[in-house]
Amino acid sequence: MENRTGTTFLIVWAIAMLIIVSPAANGAYISFSRDGVIQDGDNYDGVFVYGNNTTVEVKGGNIGKLLSYDGSTVNVSGGHVTYAQSYEQSIINISGGIVRVPSTWDAGSTINVTGGIFWNVEVGSGEFNMSGGQITGMGIFASESDSVVNIYGYGFVYYPMPDKNDGRLTGFWHDGIPFSIEFRSDAYQLVTLHEIFLDSAPIANAGEDQTVLAETGAMAEVTLDGSASRDPGVNGLVYKWTWTISAETYKAQGANPMIMLPSGQHIIELIVNDGQADSQSDYVLIDVITLAEQIEKVRDEKLRLLDQIDIMLAKEQQVNDALGKLLADGDYVALAHKDIVTVRQAIHDSMQHQELAKLDLERSIEILQDALTYIEPPVEP
Secondary structure: OHHHHHHHHHHHHHHHHHHOOOOOOOOEEEEEOOOEEEOOOOEEEEEEEOOOOOEEEEOOOEEEEEEEOOOOEEEEOOOEEEEEEEOOOOEEEEOOOEEEEEEEOOOOEEEEEOOOEEEEEEEOOEEEEEOOOEEEEEEEEEOOOOOEEEEEEEEEEEEEEOOOEEEEEEEEOOOOOEEEEEEOOOOHHHEEEEEOOHHHOOEOOOOOOEEEEOOEOOEEEEEOOOOOOEOOOOOOOEEEEEEEEOOEEEEEEOOOOEEEEEOEEEEEEEEEEOOOOEOOOEEEEEEEEOHHHHHHHHHHHHHHHHHHHHHHHHHHHHHHHHHHHHHHHOOOOOOOHHHHHHHHHHHHHHHHHHHHHHHHHHHHHHHHHHHHHHHOOOOOO
C-alpha cells in the first residue's frame, strides 16, 4: 500500500506544481448576495459570498481569493482557486478543480472535500471534512487547538516522523483511490479517522426509466423513485437529485420528489448520502412526450406489428403449401393422411384469424392518423 500511495502522491504533486505556479487570476473583485455561477472564462482577484440563502457554484475560471461569509454556501467543482476561506457558519463544498489553500477561520465555518487537488490545507477554528481529493505540498496545518479534522476512508496507516512533522497518513477513499497526507506540527492530534468499509457505502437506485405524457401545455408532472436505494448500515439516507435543462441545473431532494419537466429526454442523476459518504451516481432516463408524439408512437408500434403479421402469414403459407403438395403427391412419408389434413386446417384457421387481425390493425392505424391531423393540422404551403 505504501508504494501505491507514494506513487500517487508524487504524480499529483508534480501535476499541481505545473498548474499552480502562475497567478490564479487577473481581474476584478466581485460580491454575491444572491445565487450565482462562476465558469470558464471568468477571472477574479477576489470573490466574496454573503447571505444565509446564497449559493454560488464555481464550475471553472480563475479566482485569487474566495471568501464565504454569513451562512452562505459555495460549491467548487472546477476551476482554479488560489485561496478559499470559510467564515461565520458558511460552508465551502469542494468536489473538483484546483484549490491551492482551502482554509477555515472561525467556529462554525466548514469545508467539505470530496474531490479536487490542493496545495496546502489550513484549519483554524472550524471544521474540515475530507472523503476524497489529493493534498500535495506541505499537507495539513492546524492553527487552533479547537480545530476539527475528519477524514473518511479505509485502510489507514500512519507513519510518525519525529523532529520533522507529525507524520504521514495513507489510506484509500471509499471509491478505492489511494491518498497520502502530510501533517504539520500539532495537526494530526486533532484528526478523527472514520473507517468506511466497502460493503458499508450507500447504493443509489434512481428507479426505472419512464415515458411520461405531457397532457397539458409543454410540461409534465413526473414522480421520481429512489426508494430502492439502500444503505448496508443503519443510517438514514439523504437523496440528492440533479438534472440540467438548457444549461441550467435543477435539484430535488427526497426518495420520491415530484418535479416538472418539459418535452424531450432528460437524464436525472441520483446520489445518496448516509451521513458519512456519498454513493456512486445512478441515472434514470425520463422521456416526456406530447399527445401527438404518443399517438405517433402507438401508430408506429401498430405498423411494426402489421409487418410482423405479414411475415408470419408468409411463413404459414409456406407450410400450408408444403402440406398441400404432400396431399397432392400422395407421399405422406411417416405422416397419416388425416394428420396432414388436420394440421393444414389448423394453419388455415390461424391465417384467417391473422388476416382479420390485420384488417383491424389497418383500421386502427387509419383512425390514429386521422387523430393526428386534428391535433397537428398540416401546414399550408
